[in-house]
Amino acid sequence: MAAPSLVSDYVALFKPRVSAMSVLTAGAGLYLGDLHSGISPFHVSSVIAMAGIAIVTCGSSVLNQALERKSDARMKRTANRPMVTGRIGLVHGLLLGFAAIFLGSLWLAVSTNLLTGTLTLLTATSYVAIYTPLKRISSVNTFIGAFPGALPPLIGWTAARGLIEWPAVALFAVIFVWQFPHFMAIGWMYREDYRNGGIRVAANQTPLVWAARSTVAQALFYAVLMIPVSLWTTWLGITGIPYAVVATVLGLGYLWYTVRFAAILKNPADPASRILARNLLKASVIYLPLLLAAMILNARGRLLF
Known part of the structure; x- marks a missing residue:
């Protein structure tokens, strides 16, 4: 196997799959905000804003x-990350990270508006300075981390509109609620790894039965809540009835996979419970892009499907 290159190490540092999901949700907010303003989406300033957010x-x-x-070094799935192995030094990583956050936020403040640049900087700061250290202190980190995780579509909206409005809050709520079944599935799949790394999640509480109950309860609560929250944009007139129908069907599907995941309560120690968690994880990453696509295709009641 070829040794990792600087380019591949940078790719690993940037977590392209996670970053792509944030950019995707921000893009949905930007698109809907442009339509709300009566502007044709996908113009040059939209591309500029998306670049800054990325x-x-x-x-x-x-x-x-x-x-x-240090915690990554104790977990199998992260032990080969560039900063764990020393391929990227700490100073190198800190300079790269701070430069990207500062320059990207400044870029957004200048090219879009001050509110968007400020919100983006606050999102990055809360993620790094609050959520990240809290992961080693309390499992409440999942709830706290859901706030910066849900801000990209709101930031996309402010990039288009220049202010926070109820549709932007509705988009924030959709991503906020969606994250919980998604993260509960990840937490259960990698609970041993997280325990080794000192990361506090609901799934690695003791005893195991309590961990399973806490994980399932949170996943089910938010999966049920996902259905009415996803319909908020229709109530606000941002999307039409066709979207509402699709959102309801998708929400019921998401809930069904979450109910299946609840079967881990029967025998939490069974290795097969990891399969149920993986199935819920797959459902979550399919659900969200489909929901956002339905929003975009039926934005303001337009019939584009």
Whole structure:
């Protein structure tokens, strides 16, 4: 196997799959905000805004790995990260992360508006300075971390509109609620790894039965809540009835996979419970892009599907 290159190490630091999800949700907010303003989406300023959001997101990922390099070294799934192995030094990583966050936020403040640049900087700061260290202190980190995790679509909206409005809050709520079944599934799949790394999640509480109950209860509560929250945009007139129908069907599907995940309560120690968690994880990463696509295709009641 070829030795990792600087380029591949940078890619690992930027966590492209996680960053892509943030950029995707921000893009949905930007698109809907442009339509709400009567502007044709996908103009040059939209691309500029998306670039700035992507840069800050990547910078946050780098600083997250800088702070977690010791705990990452104790977990199988992260033990080969560039800052764990020393391929990227701590100073190198810190300079890269801070530069990306500062320059990306400044870029957004200048090219879009001050509110968008400020919100993006606050999102990165809360993710790195509050959520990341809290992961080693309390499992409440999942709830706290859901706030910066849900801000990208709101930031996309402010990039288009220049202010925070109820539709932006509705988009924030959709991503906020969606995260919990998603994270509960990840927590259960990697609970041993997280325990080794000193990361506090609901799934690695003791005893195991209590961990399973806490994980399932949170996943089910938010999966049920996901259905009415996803319909908020229709109530606000941002999307039409076709979207509402699709959102309801998708929400019921998401809930069904969450109910299946609840079967871990029967025997939490059974290795097969990891399969149930993986199935819920897959459902979550399919659900969200489909929901956002339905929003975009039926934005303001337009029939584009």
